[in-house]
Amino acid sequence: MTEITRVPLQPIAKGSLTKLWVGIAAVALLGCGVAWAAMPASVDVDTLVAGQGPSPTRDDVALVNYKGTLPDGKVFDEGKQAVLPLAEVVPGFTKALEQMQKGGKYKVHIPSALAYGDKGAGPIPANTDLDFEIELLDFKSRAEIEQQQRIMQQLQQMQMGGGAPAAGMPGAGPAVPPPAQ
Template sequence: MSTTAVPLRPIARGSLTRLWIGVAAVALAAGGLAWAGQRGVEPSPASFLAHNAREAGVVTTASGLQYKVLQDGAGPNPTSSDVALVGYKGTLLDGTTFDENPQTAMPIDGVVPGFSEGLQKMKKGGKYRLWIPPQLGYGEQAAGPIPANAVLVFDVLLHDFKSKADIMRMQQMMQQQQGGAPAPMPGR
């Protein structure tokens, strides 16, 4: 029996280090490509809402609306027959602002169902963050800058609210006051 010896050349100094550096560079490049491929990809509304429901302080209602109390208010809650004076900022999940108003009056029954439901949870002076699922927002319709099937995110401050009947009485009183005495003519 004979053994054949194969001559092995010795490994050059630093070759093993260069090999590991190369493996690390390939792994980093693969990770970078995977991260770049995921950038800008939004989660589906259902997966976002499922993840968001597990966040601290987030409450999910039976309809699917999610909200978080940022600041408690005081007093009674408005009803669907009230008009609310609110400040709000509406954004998409990617942070794009689609609407904002520091103070506006809106009938609670005249807004998308999720916003209406959220307002009815609030008290005067309260500030909430609402996550409105597509079925409680605009659904499969695109609405201006809001794409179809979008989750709407609102930060809402409820300044005050009044019943529609109170507002009608106030308007009638103002009309009577304005109609009672004729306004003076300019320059006389």
């Protein structure tokens, strides 16, 4: 038969239980603070006028009206019917556009980490949050844009070459059969 060694429990000193709970709460709060600090920066998008339909993706090209302001309200940039490839703008602008629909108007806040960060750009100082008013007029995929460009180039070549469009092409008129021999 094995013998069990018994250790008597000591009474808990007055106030020790409270100190234990305060310590546990402090560790939990510290963990929450570390988790919050490690969260990636996010973009705030407020809808002023709701749009309709699908949202653009990073691979699309958007047609927008926009106005960008610094925290003090100073306008640093604006564009009317600006053509913007989503993959070529600051990450926060891309993330915002991915949450919009055609015809919608939005107010957007981009934290500096998703804008120009510690580098700054032109009139935008380093570590500056940016605010935008954006109207998404339209968007198309890169493939659609490239196809439209090819068609435009073909039309320009036909006009520059002075030749008439081939029979059956728009503007060619009716096809005339060759004279009989």
